[in-house]
Every structure is written in structure tokens, then in C-alpha cells.
Amino acid sequence: MSELALHGGPQAVEELEIPPWPQVNDQDRENVLDALDSGVWCRSSGNAEWVERFEDQWADYHDAEHAIAVANGTIAIEVALRMCDVRPGDEVLVPPYTFIATASAVTSIGAVPRFVDVDPETHNVDPESVAEQVTDKTVGLVGVHIGGYPMNFDELLPVVEEHDLFLIEDAAHAQGSEWRGEKVGTIGDVGTFSFQQTKALSGGEGGIVVTDDEILAERGHLLHNIGRVSGKAYRHYELASNARMTEFQGALLCSQLERLEAQNEKRRENEAILREELESIDGISAKPEDDRITARGYCIFELQYDSSSFEGLSRDDFREALSAEGVPSGTGYTYPMYDQPTFSRESVEALVPDDADVPAYRSLHLPGVEQVTERVISFSHPMLLVEEADIRAIADAFRKIQRNVDELI
Numbered sequence: 001m002s003e004l005a006l007h008g009g010p011q012a013v014e015e016l017e018i019p020p021w022p023q024v025n026d027q028d029r030e031n032v033l034d035a036l037d038s039g040v041w042c043r044s045s046g047n048a049e050w051v052e053r054f055e056d057q058w059a060d061y062h063d064a065e066h067a068i069a070v071a072n073g074t075i076a077i078e079v080a081l082r083m084c085d086v087r088p089g090d091e092v093l094v095p096p097y098t099f100i101a102t103a104s105a106v107t108s109i110g111a112v113p114r115f116v117d118v119d120p121e122t123h124n125v126d127p128e129s130v131a132e133q134v135t136d137k138t139v140g141l142v143g144v145h146i147g148g149y150p151m152n153f154d155e156l157l158p159v160v161e162e163h164d165l166f167l168i169e170d171a172a173h174a175q176g177s178e179w180r181g182e183k184v185g186t187i188g189d190v191g192t193f194s195f196q197q198t199k200a201l202s203g204g205e206g207g208i209v210v211t212d213d214e215i216l217a218e219r220g221h222l223l224h225n226i227g228r229v230s231g232k233a234y235r236h237y238e239l240a241s242n243a244r245m246t247e248f249q250g251a252l253l254c255s256q257l258e259r260l261e262a263q264n265e266k267r268r269e270n271e272a273i274l275r276e277e278l279e280s281i282d283g284i285s286a287k288p289e290d291d292r293i294t295a296r297g298y299c300i301f302e303l304q305y306d307s308s309s310f311e312g313l314s315r316d317d318f319r320e321a322l323s324a325e326g327v328p329s330g331t332g333y334t335y336p337m338y339d340q341p342t343f344s345r346e347s348v349e350a351l352v353p354d355d356a357d358v359p360a361y362r363s364l365h366l367p368g369v370e371q372v373t374e375r376v377i378s379f380s381h382p383m384l385l386v387e388e389a390d391i392r393a394i395a396d397a398f399r400k401i402q403r404n405v406d407e408l409i
């Protein structure tokens with residue numbers, strides 16, 4: 001009889017108990033009810049306090065001077081781009097391995113995304129590619145800490161400085177990640193976060209912008225609040241949208257934040273165990289260990305699968321066998337962004353000034369992102385909250401498939 005669960009054998013992981021996400025406790029209920037019963041649901045009415053309290057807590061947690069809470073992580077990037085004075089027709093560098101919002105925020109303000117390749121090991125922006133893609137219209141870079149794994153600032157910052165670019169850190173995945181002891185999001189000019197439901201810190205929806213720069217922060221406050229200064233209801237100083245966070249989100253995020261570090265600590269312990277277990281499995285690789293990453297935050301947890309160590313078994317067939325063993329997985333962002341139906345030269349030209357220089361996205365081929373999208377196997381962060389025995393059983397599932405790969409090809 002076969003050992004593989006796919007062929008009727010016993011599962012390597014029986015009933016993997018991945019905790020449901022998001023998690024709710026009494027403090028969450030109390031906070032949300034407090035906001036509800038206060039009758040103050042909008043931060044700009046009466047004596048609102050929850051959103052401001054969350055901003056203060058997030059700024060403290062990051063040792064940042066300013067935090068401006070907004071409705072979601074997409075609008076956070078749009079606000080950040082406008083804080084950095086991006087104008088229609090300007091070019092902004094973005095990685096092609098990320099959620100679409102990193103690039104669509106650029107087109108929503110009439111600017112042109114130009115894709116830079118990613119490092120095939122870290123899945124983050126490759127600094128060399130940044131230097132190669134800069135043109136005389138390039139004003140900045142929106143880099144992403146994919147899966148919560150920090151970008152390599154030691155290599156990136158000199159390139160950004162040399163070309164006089166702004167750096168926005170899209171830290172949507174990186175609540176709690178640190179580079180050399182500093183929380184990510186505070187190292188570039190502006191950092192943005194998402195608190196959408198699947199994130200490690202969630203308010204259902206939500207986002208925030210952080211910066212240490214007083215002038216940028218002042219502009220951010222105006223831009224997130226249809227151009228007005230708080231307290232001056234009908235006086236507007238910028239043409240801008242309403243990106244405000246509700247008091248309910250602020251209240252929920254305050255209580256959720258109290259648990260973030262303990263949850264991240266558990267994820268870190270489990271990641272270390274999983275890494276150690278996977279080290280001996282040829283063809284499965286985790287992102288490099290790096291002493292400069294002094295703390296990890298998480299969103300998706302990514303590995304790479306090399307089919308040549310599994311006698312050519314395709315990634316999808318491997319994942320099917322893994323799922324039968326009781327381990328659900330995904331394929332990360334699956335497509336280079338320039339292969340998304342929405343990224344044609346024509347569709348972007350329709351959104352930007354006539355004289356903008358729009359790349360022929362469809363003919364792009366960037367080797368780093370193409371390797372990553374072909375090889376990634378991803379897990380959602382709640383998987384790193386399971387018991388240690390389950391983490392070890394997950395690694396057993398990988399080993400079992402490799403041992404029996406002949407049956408699958």
C-alpha cells in the first residue's frame with residue numbers, strides 16, 4: 001500500500017489546526033462597543049478619540065514621529081505618493097512581485113509605474129535593477145517587504161540616494177518587522193501599512209502612513225482629510241479625497257495591537273523550527289537568514305520549490321500531494337504584475353498625461369520575478385501559530401512526498 005495520502009495512505013498531518021483569522025477577544029468587543037455607544041463614529045466629529053489613540057500607539061511602537069491612519073492600505077500608498085509630491089506623468093519604480101495595489105496606487109494619481117526586478121532569493125526589490133530602470137522622469141520607488149521579510153536597506157539606500165529618489169516602504173505585510181533594530185516603515189521617507197482582514201494586525205479594513213518628517217506629515221494630514229486641517233470644517237488647502245479611518249476600526253486596532261507582539265513571537269519560534277526541519281530537504285528553500293533582520297513580521301510565509309529535486313514533479317502536482325497530506329498551500333502572487341491583464345501600455349496611457357512615457361509592459365521579461373512566480377509555495381501567517389508538533393509534521397509531509405516522488409510522476 002502507498003505511503004502517500006493522495007493514494008490512500010495515512011496523512012502526515014492529521015487535522016492541522018490553523019487558528020481562524022481574524023481572532024476576537026473580549027477587549028475587542030469592549031472597544032468596538034465603546035466606539036459604538038459613544039455616538040462618535042467619525043474622527044472629525046465631536047470628541048473622537050480611538051483613531052487618534054491608535055495613531056499614537058502605532059507611532060510609539062515604531063518609534064516614529066507621525067502616524068496618519070487611513071481607510072485601507074491602498075489609499076495609504078496613494079496618500080504617501082502625494083505626500084512625496086508625485087505628479088501626473090512622473091515615473092515611479094515598483095516591484096512586479098506584490099499585490100496590485102502597490103502599482104495601481106501609482107496609476108490612480110496619473111503617474112507611470114516602471115517595474116524593477118526582484119531578488120530571486122528574498123523576493124524583494126533588487127537594488128541593481130533599481131539603478132538600471134531609473135530614467136530622467138523617475139521620482140521615486142515604492143518597495144515592498146514581501147511576506148514581512150525586510151528589504152535590504154544596506155544595498156537599497158545608497159542607490160536611492162545616488163539617484164535622488166524618494167523611498168516609500170509598502171509595509172502592508174510587515175507589522176513588527178525590523179532591520180538592524182529599526183521597525184520597517186520608518187527607514188524610507190514614508191511607510192505604509194494595511195490592516196485588511198488577512199493581515200497579522202487587522203481592523204477588517206484599514207491602513208496607516210508613518211513618517212519622521214514634519215512637513216510630509218503635515219501634508220499627509222491634509223491629504224487624508226479632503227484637504228482640511230482638523231477643526232476647520234469648511235476650509236480646504238489641498239484638492240484631495242476622504243481617506244479617514246472610522247472610530248470602529250481605530251478601537252478594534254487598539255486592542256488587536258496589544259496581541260501583535262506575542263503572536264509574532266510564536267510565529268518566529270515556529271518559523272525557526274520549520275526552517276531547521278526544511279534545511280535537510282533538497283529542493284525546498286526558505287528566504288536567507290540574515291542577522292540584520294532583527295525581527296520578523298508576517299503575512300504570507302514563502303518557500304521556493306525546485307522541481308528538479310523532485311524528479312521534475314510540477315509545483316501544482318507537489319501541492320496537490322501536500323494538500324492530501326493535510327497541508328494547504330498557495331502560490332504567492334502567482335504572476336509577474338506586468339502579466340496582469342490590466343497592465344497594457346494602452347490601459348495605462350488612458351490614465352496618464354499624453355506626453356508620459358509608458359513602458360510596453362507586455363513585452364517585459366524580468367528573470368528574478370519569473371523564477372519566483374514559478375517556484376513559490378506560500379502559507380498564510382496563521383499557519384505559523386500552530387503547535388510545534390504540527391510544524392514538525394508539516395516538514396514530515398514534505399519529506400514523505402520526496403521519498404515517494406516516483407509514484408507521482
Ligand SMILES: Cc1ncc(COP(=O)(O)O)c(C=O)c1O
Nearest residue numbers: 072073074099101172194195196
Ligand atoms: C503588498 C500590499 N500592498 C498594499 C496592499 C493594499 O492594502 P489594502 O487591501 O488594505 O488596500 C496590500 C493588500 O493586501 C498588499 O498586500
